[in-house]
Amino acid sequence: MTAWAEEELQYAELGDVRRKKRLIRLVSDLAAQPNVSVPQASGNLAATQAAYEFWQSPYIKPEAIASCHQRSTLERVQQHPVVMAIQDTTELNFTHHPGKRGMGYLDNAKARGLKVHSVFCSTEGGVPLGVLHQQVWARDIANVGKKHQRHKKPIQDKESQRWLTALAATQTLIPEEIVVVMVADKEADIYDLFMLARRPNS
Secondary structure, three states: OHHHHHHHOOOOOOOOHHHHHHHHHHHHHHHHOOOOOHHHHHOOHHHHHHHHHHHHOOOOOHHHHHHHHHHHHHHHHOOOOEEEEEEEEEEEEOOOOOOOOOOEEOOOOOOEEEEEEEEEEEOOOOOEEEEEEEEEEOOOHHHOOOHHHHHHOOHHHOOOHHHHHHHHHHHHHOOOOOEEEEEOOHHHOOHHHHHOOOOOOO
């Protein structure tokens, strides 16, 4: 698992080689045992403490970690003439972690957590290539119960803008000679999305 993590995160730029090594160790440990707790995956007290210190560090930016994976994903994408760009939204439910700050309401208005919209790339045959684009946000709790007002807003002020943003990011990042097939469920059945300008291979 360590060799895979080293290759996947080779482009990580965290300002210090020790931070990069810690990131690789963290990803390797957690990927090897995704069903266990951080202390169990870390293996010992020192590694567990180092993991929590890494996450709390002001020098570690999520964008820096995501961008190195994105770059590795693009390298794999460029090896294929046709790529599936699969968009979908999910929720991270932290309702049972009341101490967590910055959470919003979820599809169940009583639940608290984050919304995540991703573009996951794969080959035509379904072989995973990686996450190309991702948007994470917390819904404003003040908007609970105002769902019926959304039809009055322009698309750029709605959550549904995420579909357009993700398609635009996909077309910008993937080279034009590659055929990109966007895949989405019925939630993406939006007039503005279908009318969005596309390049010939999209």
